[in-house]
Amino acid sequence: MSKNTVKLSISALVLFCGLLQASPANALTNKKNPKTEKDATKEKDSTDTKKDKYADLLKDGVYKKGMFNTIQVKTDMYFEIPDSLLNRQFLIVNKLSQVPLEVNDAGANKGMNYENKLITFHKDTLANKVWVKTQTPRVSSPKEDAITESVKDNFIESVLEFFEIETQNPDSTATVIKVNKVFDGNQSSFNDVLTGLGLPTSIKTNLSYIEGIKTFPKNIVVKSLLTTSVNEGSGDMPVSLGVTTNIVLLSKEPMQPRIADKRVGFFTEKSWFFSDAQHKMEEREYITKWNLEPKDEDIEKYLKGELVEPKKPIIYYIDPATPPQWRQKIIAGVHDWQIAFEQAGFKNAIIAKQPSPEDTDFDIDDVRYSVITYAASPKSNAMGPSVMDPRSGEILEADIIWWHNVMTSVHSWMRIQTGPIDPKARANKFSDEHMGEAIRFVSSHEVGHTFGLKHNMGSSFAFPVDSLRSKDFTDKMGGTAPSIMDYARYNYVAQPEDGVTAITPQIGLYDKYAIEWGYRWYPDQETEKKALRKMIEDHQDDPMYFYGEQQSYLNIIDPRSQSEDLGNDAMKASEYGLKNLKIVVENIIPWTYDKGEGYYEAGKLYMGAIGQWQMYNQHVLSNIGGVYLNHAVYGNNKKAYEPVPYQTQKRAVEYLAKNALTIPTWLFFNDEVLDKTYGLKDSPVGPFEYSPYSLARELQYTTLYYTLMDERLLRLLENEVLQVETGKEKNFTISDLFEMLNSEIFALTNKGKSLSILERMTQKNYVDALIIDVNKLFEKTSKKGLITDHSLQVPTLCNHLVEDNKLRNINYTVMKRVSEVTTYKKGELIRIKKLLSKKKNTGNKATKAHYIDLINRIDEALNLN
Known part of the structure; x- marks a missing residue:
């Protein structure tokens, strides 16, 4: 049957169906039949029947x-x-x-x-x-x-x-x-x-x-x-x-939405707006927020700058299933936000309380109640999602889920990151008061999400690293970053001799600013638009108010916006962190001592210390091929794409050469610890033990693989092209990277020295990371199948918030098979082969066998046989 025939058939069918829907006697005229006396009687009987059925119900x-x-x-x-x-x-x-x-x-x-x-x-x-x-x-x-x-x-x-x-x-x-x-x-x-x-x-x-x-x-x-x-x-x-x-x-008229700005971190609802005056459709994003308004009789006071109570405060109820010792700490974490809402002009805007016995209708699952629900579960997490009116972004109700085992995460952070400077953070079990302060911080962070705030992973970059070692600075600023919505956990930079005590994240300058931007009430849209723009412009050059989107840890583009990092210099912060980590490793056995018990806690702490070391490597690595992604708009004179400075990238490679390419024996081969336990990680079938050599090999390989990942090298190429074509200042290049890695990894080979087993391991990891990409160039292979699953990642919170997982859609990888990346990798493999061919008869027996093995691997990968 032809297409035209099909169309005719469908048309005929539609016409036929239309005729059937009309009454038989008047199908063509489409006139209604007058009601007969019989019809009226039937209708009356039907109504009576329905009334009878209602009465029966x-x-x-x-x-x-x-x-x-x-x-x-x-x-x-x-x-x-x-x-x-x-x-x-x-x-x-x-x-x-x-x-x-x-x-x-x-x-x-x-x-x-x-x-x-x-x-x-x-x-x-x-x-x-x-x-x-x-x-x-x-x-x-x-x-x-x-x-x-x-x-x-x-x-x-x-x-x-x-x-x-x-x-x-x-x-x-x-x-x-x-x-x-x-x-x-x-x-x-x-x-x-x-x-x-x-x-x-x-x-x-x-x-x-x-x-x-x-x-x-x-x-x-x-x-x-x-x-x-x-x-x-x-x-x-x-x-x-x-x-x-x-x-x-829902209300007949939705709340007046507030249009989002990428420079302030709010969750958003997308909308398409049409109007007669347009030349094209307008795409809008509305922030998600509670509808907080001054009472009618207080509007004049509010506009004069006086603090007023809102028409309807935001109320959170504490789940009655919450253990009693944590309830007031969770409530305090909610009330910590009062100061931010006061900056927006409202007092007593947020209330946290336990449900009253008189409220017989109280039900955790009832959306009239925003509840911090306590879940008996082995899961170690907490999250703060909200229910919103999709028409406007108005938050109707908040659901904070608090998993019982979240305390295992905060215990691990505090012991590893602050144990060296805080004796209260060293035991297998903290005092309720000390754990309570951690619960208060987590409560504040999760409640922040229920106000509509996203993670601000760029906030911690505002603090100079050395300032985190200053008692005066940390006492004045409070916490570890200008925003509690960052993943700036505890102060691992401060050293024991610094006397720093303000080591816990707190509500900061950015948080107050973001709440004011999202919640200050304005009498009309035009006033609102101008005021909000001015608020941003007034703070756009102050790093304390910088907003940095969360990125996937598998591919950090902007190293300023990272999870779990501190300060504006990852290399310096990580060096200080390693000094403290050595203290932790030296004290694993005494800090976890429990008479008559095994070494489970010691194994867990040991694995946590190794995970912290790997996290420092990742923070540093992100600077290589990194690009600062700035919020450029007309008038603020910011560069949208700014390569990480040459010296910063060079220092990043030097840090990795010193602390990752050279495996730290103090961490992986500590006799006092290994005599008692390997590193332990819990699994569904019980604790899983990791031998130190295999763990060091896997984590070092992960660092090298991500150092050489295609997208990172493509960003380096991008910056090199821009430098050559535009005459910009010197950027760090792929040649710089390979030169530094090669000279470090093959330093002893160049000297004709014998290699230790760990030095041979590093060379094998480097060659294999180069080969993997060459072999997989034309195959659709996921990274996940090639490398570790990052099982040693430090515990995180809020990983349910998938909206936070993407920065900006920047394509660096299109047509990568015809880019210079593989040319450089193949060139590096050939360079290594030439060196090994020249040195294959130097060193001890194990070193010689190692060189022959690498030569064969390279030949096979490049089809040189």
Whole structure:
């Protein structure tokens, strides 16, 4: 059949269907038949029948009043939807409320919000149905503009679900529908928990049921137990999940959104804006924020600069399951933000408290309550997501998840990073007071996310490294960076003799500034726009207010914005860090001593120390081929792309040569530690032990692989081209990098000396890292398959925030197979082969065999045989 034939057939079918929808007698004229007396009688009987059914439901069921009145008849659940709420927008918010061990072990816990949907209800009396429609509200336009009609037609709602109309209330102002199917697992339209958790199974409806419904003036809460099964190779295993679905009535008019600026770190909601005056569509990003406003009677005071209380403060409730000794510390972490909101003009803007026994409606899963939920779980983390109105970015409710084992992470950070300068941070178990201060810091950080703030990984770069050794400076500035939203953990730079005591991250200058930028209230949009721009311009040259996006640790482009680093000089900070780390290693056994116990704690601390060493290597490495990515806009005279200075990159290579290419024997081959334990890392099957030689080989290889990764070398090439073509100052080049690495790694070979096993290991790692890329040049191979999984990464928090994982979309790798990268790598391999061929008969027997092995590897990789 031809395409034209298909089109005609479809047209005919549409016409035919249209005729069928009209009444038979008037299909062609499309006129309605007048109602007969018989029809009127039928309609009256139908109405009476429905009234009878409504009365029967009330007689047999439990009736509750709320946003939707609800009727429960045994296991059947009914919503009574008022006509006044038809076509209004609601937000479905789905949360986990109970999980079994198997799901807990996978990192999913009570309180987690896994799925949200925007919906509307539409009554169709002709079809006797209520249709539920959904849409993604990313589009807006002025109501009075002509293009708005086109916007309506081109971004319509889609049908999500339908319900049969069971009956109506006596005065026909509300419609009753039976809702079991969307809550008991029969339909996933309202609640698709399995997809939300990534479980490729289906709900077993005969093992699932609705546990209860609660209705309130502006929301409904439905709790269900949904069961599925998973197969782990030894038969089906049942998995039941307690889930809570909230249906929340949204305001008729969304909050006035605030347009984002890349120079201040807020989470955002994207939107497309259309108007008649445009020459093209405008893409907007709205920050996510609470709707904080002064009371009407206080507006004049607020505008004069007086502190006023907001119409509606932000309230956080502490989960009653939280151990008592931590509750006040978590509350204090929330209240630490008061000073930031005062800078925005509001006092008593945030409140943290324990739920009152009088509040019988309190429910952790109810979206009317922002709760810091305490999860009994082996997971060591915490996170602070929010539920927001997708139309405007308004935060409606916050869900901070606090995993019990987060204390293992903060314990590790404090002992390794501050143990040398703080005796309180050395034991296997800290005092409750000392651990409580760490919990307070984590609380503040996570609460910051629920205000809409993203990580500011560039904040710590504002502090000069040596200032972190100054008691006066650290006392004055407080903490380790101008922002608690950085991953600037504890002060590992300060030395024992410095007397520094302000070593914990705190609310800083950037945090206060960001909250003011996001939350200061303005009477109109034009005033807001000018004030916010001026606020940024007033601080754009002050490093204390710099915002640096989080980047993937696998590919850091801008070395100023790194996780877990301190200060503005990674080499200097890491040298100080190593001095303190030597103290830790020397004290692993005495600090972990526990009479009658084994050396598990010693092995864990030892592995943590090695992980800290590797983290310093990564901080330094990021400077090689690094580019400072500045927020350039018209008028601020900033360079958008600024290569890391030549001397900084040179110093980075020198640091790696000294501390990574030369394996530190004090760290990997400490007799006092190795007589008792290897490094230990927990795994699902128990502690996993890493032998020092294999661990040193793997981590050194990782450092070399990332030093020579294609994208890093392509950035070096990019900077070299810009230097040659534009006459800019000297940039660090690939030739500089290979010259420094080669002269260090093959120094003893050039002298004809014998090599130790560790020196031979370094040469093999270097050659293999070069060969890997040459062999894989034309293959689609992931880095993950070639290298370590970074299993020794220092513990992190908030890694759920995937929006934070990308800096800017800068393409350095297009058509890399025809770039100079492989030319340089092949050239370096040939250079190494020439040297080894010349020196293959020098050194001891092991060294000679090693040279022959490397020559054969290079020949095979380059097809020189």
